[in-house]
Amino acid sequence: MSTMDLPATPLRRWERFTLAERLGRALFYLIALTAIMWSFKTIEIIPEFLYDAPQQTVDLFARMWPIDWSWYFPVVHPALVETLHIATLGTILAVIMASGVALLVARNITRSPILNFIGRFILVATRSIHSIVWALFFVAVFGPGALAGTLAIAMHSIGFTGKFLSEAIEDARRGPIEALIASGAPPLSILIKGYWPQVKPAFLSISIFRWDINVRESAVLGLVGGGGLGMALDTALANLYWDQAGLVLFVIFIVVVVTEILTTLVRSRII
Amino acid sequence: MTSAAADRRRAFPPNWPLRIGLLVLAIYVVYAAQILDITWTRFLIGIEHGERFLSRMFPPDFSHDKLQLLYAGMMESLQIAILATVFGTAISLPLGLASARNISPAPIAWAARLFIVLCRTFHPLIVAILFVKAVGFGALAGILALTVASVGFISKLVGEATEEMSMKQVEAVRATGASFMSVIIMGVMPQVMARFIGFIAYELDSNLRNSALVGLVGGGGIGATLFTAFQRFDYDFVLTIVISIIAIVMVGEILSGFMRRLFQ
Secondary structure (H helix, E strand, O other): OOOOHOOOOOOOOOOOOOHHHHHHHHHHHHHHHHHHHHHHHHHHOOOOHHHHOOOOOOHHHHHHOOHHHHHHHHHHHHHHHHHHHHHHHHHHHHHHHHHHHHHHHHHOOOOOHHHHHHHHHHHHHHHHHHHHHHHHHHHHHHHHOHHHHHHHHHHHHHHHHHHHHHHHHOOOOOHHHHHHOOOOOOHHOOOOOOOOHHHHHHHHHHHHHHHHHHHHHHHHHHHHOOOOOHHHHHHHHHHOHHHHHHHHHHHHHHHHHHHHHHHHHHHHHOO | OOHHHOOOOOOOOHHHHHHHHHHHHHHHHHHHHOOOOOHHHHHHHHHHHHHHHHHHHHOOOOOOOHHHHHHHHHHHHHHHHHHHHHHOOOOOOOOHHOOOOOOHHHHHHHHHHHHHHHHHHHOOHHHHHHHHHHHHHOOHHHHHHHHHHHHHHHHHHHHHHHHHHHHHHHHHHHHHOHHHHOOOOOHHHHHHHHHHHHHHHHHHHHHHHHHHHHHHHOOOHHHHHHHHHHOOOOOOHHHHHHHHHHHHHHHHHHHHHHHHHOOO
């Protein structure tokens, strides 16, 4: 039997994407390209500033270089301690508030779409306003200092913490919950004995992760009056004491690296 | 008789480590609040200020000249975010691949990792201060600062995504005698491209958010408008700006979600 006898199969073309997908992507590329071209064409850059950029950069580091260590104990150390307290206290406050909002958002606990939506709106709104902008608000209300910084950190963290907490709560298995309901447990007991053990690892990991981020953020809040290392940096910059600014930057660098290592260690221990 | 009752386990025994932990936490909160000079009286005084503050914020100022300022600031922020994402992505893709230990040699991978950690360490605001000193006030400093932040963030994710991919396809392409670039294009990229798009979408989102920030220290954009409004006590205009920032961020989140779905 020769191959000629086989029925001729029509040539099948295999396509990875449908026409709609390809059109969607093409449209997307077009929009992206237009946006990029538009940004390049219309962005306002003052060329006069660029001529001496290399000298300015060299000058910046030359002024910073012999770092002024004598400033560490009188000024930078108290600021560092304040920063760590702001970050920790802010995280604790945020976790407490976020737990409430997360319960409101989680659809398996609050069975009301309106309340869910309100909770979700709180999460998005607190998250979209940056902690620095929150700090501006709280400095205007409470005056400059650690109180404003702590509240700013707490408010901004609600969104992030609440979002992940509510997801963890929604992922909780129904089994233990139904067992508790069947035994006639009151709502609070269901929350503590049914949900909490399931959510605990996520809760701890989210809190620690947020603390790591908050240490970073609280180090700059002082630039707008929120206390901590940022305040020391702001004073040094305002006085053009670049050697002090260099010291503050160095301290921030060390703190951030140490907290990152610390949180990685703790997370690998509990999870 | 009594031993049998004692042997029976309680269904929910008291969790002493948790109780002690909570006690320690409570003591810390009181201690830290005292150190930071956070007192109830200050809080009450603040609430009083807050009322006045809020009454000056409402209603938000939508007058024509203010809207023009808002528009100009927003457009600049948008440009800063877009350009920082473009530059950040252009640097991050090769850097991220270089930092992946399964396709690049160890010394290059470690050097790339060190550079990425360096980029991630400093808050964009601090980087912006340094760039404002180096290249002067304006949008360029903002773009450069956000580019550094993007590089720190995307390269790390790209590196991790590349380390998680399957090596079989890479080895298959290598076995055909393909050059290094062909291995990257044919073996690596198809596996990680979808996730890259997701990262870029997220980065655009976060750059948009942060571009409202770099203006505070002279990096241009809506942040500069916001800071000026604050310093002039135009609290009603501040509210307008904050509302529009939230709106833009929400629109950005929807758009980036759409973009992710398009490429998944």
